[in-house]
Amino acid sequence: MHLIRELLANALAEAQASGQLPSAPPIEVPVEHPQSAEHGDYASSLPLRLARALRMNPLEIANRLVPLIPAGDALARVWPESPGFINFALEPRWLAAQVEAVIEEGPAFGNVPLGGGESVQVEFVSINPTGPIHVGHARGGVLGDVLARVLDAAGFSVTREYYFNDAGNQMDNFYGSLHARYLQAMGQDAELPQGGYVGEYMVDVAKEIADEEGDRLLDLPAEQAVEELGRIGLGKMMRGIQSDMERLRIDFDVWFREHTLYSDGQYEKAMDALGSNNHLAKREGATWFVSTALGEDKDNVLVRGTGVPTYFAADVAYHYNKFVERGFSRVIDVWGADHQGHVSRMKAAIGALGIDPDRLTILINQMVTLKRGQQILRASKRAGEFITLQELLDEVGTDPCRYFFLARSPDSQMEFDLELAKKSSNENPVFYIQYAHARVASILKLAAENGIDHGDGDVSLLTDPAELALIRKILELPELIESMAVKLEPHHLPHYSQDLATAFHWFYQQCRVVSTAPGDEAITRARLKLVQASAIALGRALSLMGMEAPEKM
RNA sequence: GCCCCUGUAGCUCAGAGGAUAGAGCACUGGCCUCCGAAGCCAGGAGCGUGGGUUCGAGUCCCGCCAGGGGCACCA
Secondary structure, three states: OHHHHHHHHHHHHHHHHOOOOOOOOOOOOOOEOOOOHHHOOEEEOHHHHHHHHHOOOHHHHHHHHHHHOOOOOOEEEEEEEOOOEEEEEEOHHHHHHHHHHHHHHHHHOOOOOOOOOOEEEEEOOOOOOOOOOEHHHHHHHHHHHHHHHHHHHOOOEEEEEEEEOOOOHHHHHHHHHHHHHHHHHOOOOOOOOOOOOOOHHHHHHHHHHHHHHOOHHHHOOHHHHHHHHHHHHHHHHHHHHHHHHHHOOOOOOEEEEOHHHHHOOHHHHHHHHHHHOOOEEEEOOEEEEOHHHHOOOOOEEEEOOOOOEOHHHHHHHHHHHHHHHOOOOEEEEEEEHHHHHHHHHHHHHHHHOOOOHHHEEEEEEOOEEEEEOOEEEOOEOOOOEOOEHHHHHHHHOHHHHHHHHHOOOOOOOEEEEHHHHHHHHHOOHHHHHHHHHHHHHHHHHHHHHOOOOOOOOOHHHOOOHHHHHHHHHHHHHHHHHHHHHHHOOOOHHHHHHHHHHHHHHHHHHHOOOOOOOOOOHHHHHHHHHHHHHHHHHHHHHHHHOOOOOOOOO
């Protein structure tokens, strides 16, 4: 694709330099994969887009550009097409030769040198340690994790981070609720605080602590007991979240804890920076971020009248830490739709800190509505009603769960019917793709058992349409990785994987690979090379999605 | 009231301003003496609505209708 773009740009420059085409302001050269195979492997609508500026018939522009595009060994044909496209067909011999290139790259196949080692932080999930992870959080988890894997493949230096809000109001609420549950577990009368966490899991955690600690905490003064309980309970919640993430196959590099912002002076530094840039105001006993001056709808409280910082203040300090203290070049936050209203003021705050707001990207993923058959389940942690990630993984398994969350654009709401997910899990695309990988493995195994060494296979024998279609599909992977990394849209990966599996299954159907018939030795070795390249591409796609690539099923 | 997201096949969803809008599931009919039939092949049906921009709109802009989310000294 880069090659095509370059060829077109050069042809255009040459045509303009030689006077065959009038000059015009430069535009980006569009190149795409045409839907229909008869339009070639690549197509450009460059002539159509130039027509107005050049005041010429687009087809005439195409006619003049085509002769200026050198043949090379990759292109079989370049031709103009009405009303003004230029189409490119790849040379089958060149395509076949790419199989060798794929094998040579091995597990690195698909990597693209886009990021140049630029440091990017992806922060995601980051729910309060006041309850278990539920399915809505899992969506953001998978999105962030796969995005990180994609950026990694695209040459960025990626840090995956989880932010624990282990300070603030909600934690005090959690501690108070836990204390009440503990007292209840010890047989005492106790009431949950106003707005406390009523979920059953709190009862379980309190019981667990009661079993482990006995009545030791009853003897302490209430304040001290709450503090001690809080410490133990927080530890349990954090470990629970960490093991959930592990089970979802998400591996964080950093577990950042909010309270360190205060102990390490990040909070003061961030507030000082805002203050010295004249973005703060004292009103009604509180400290405000004067975001209206930056075009926001309203100002935002940073420090309450009580002197306690808001969640927003902590988040400002946290982002100060990301950009200024740790020096990430870019930061990507993955948030749920319920935080959408927080986006613009966060960006405003970044700007107020003197940081280019474009270095911060906030991805919003829409809510997950849970259904069990006809019954709609509202997920609310404080109401204590939700489906946990644990339950989901128990029912559908990690691979389908990841695939299901990943396959939808983050912008679209999801309806997750647990019954359906469970019922269809034996016939969903997850198994289709993994089956292709298992098939590949078993073919290679059979070849090995028959003592066939395909190391000297001649890939130029690969000329069947099914073989060429499979090669084309394999070669799309690097392009896809680049595009996903640029647009921050990992949800294309499942669809690509499915297409790749289809291309492989079709090839398998059309072309016998391991054949012991006399005269078939050469084509068998050539096809084994293609199978090996398929294994690499399928394996890479699955690993980018964080899914298992089984040798057998 | 204001802000964000979404309306595409019976269902769940893809769709890079381009050429004839695609998958899976479900339904129907074919294909294993041969590398795994968890597979392959074939079949029907669709862009919420009204304008606009453009050579060209599912895609961009405006209105309307419908669904979800947000608009706290909660996080």
